[in-house]
Amino acid sequence: MSKNLTTGAGPTLDGIGRRVALVCARFNDLIVNRLENGAKTALLRAGVAEEDIVSIKVPGALEIPIAMQAALATGKFDAAIALGVVLRGDTYHFEVVSNESSAGVMRVGLDSGRVVTNGILTVDTEAQADERSVDGPGNKGAEAAEAALELLAVCDELSTQ
Numbered sequence: 001m002s003k004n005l006t007t008g009a010g011p012t013l014d015g016i017g018r019r020v021a022l023v024c025a026r027f028n029d030l031i032v033n034r035l036e037n038g039a040k041t042a043l044l045r046a047g048v049a050e051e052d053i054v055s056i057k058v059p060g061a062l063e064i065p066i067a068m069q070a071a072l073a074t075g076k077f078d079a080a081i082a083l084g085v086v087l088r089g090d091t092y093h094f095e096v097v098s099n100e101s102s103a104g105v106m107r108v109g110l111d112s113g114r115v116v117t118n119g120i121l122t123v124d125t126e127a128q129a130d131e132r133s134v135d136g137p138g139n140k141g142a143e144a145a146e147a148a149l150e151l152l153a154v155c156d157e158l159s160t161q
Contacts, residue, residue, distance in 0.1 A: 013153075015048035021077045022036055054077070065105050081115065084101065
């Protein structure tokens, strides 16, 4: 697990009037559903209206960037959040899916100029996935949602300077 040496001080998140796409992989959905719930909870807590949170289901992590790109191209969303789980197996496939899904999410953000965040877990064990998808603090879906709202605010501020 990566370390976070921050003071814990963060911005006030304002999701009022925002529309957000949650692009969720069905593969490993027992864990992805918890990430999705964490993201929804964080968005609602920040003021995003329930009807402005749209979940889009795709087969797996590799399909997430394509769906994110399509969602953002509609112009209906301010941000898209990737939610999935890549669990290490016995083959090189783990590295391919982890690397390419992450690169794809980043490419969508850079190519579209829109806010995207990556809540795709890449873990060695089910226990690590469970730890990162708990209800409450530490849920990486919630953290990806909070990061999206913070980045939206930063982009808004930069566009008015």
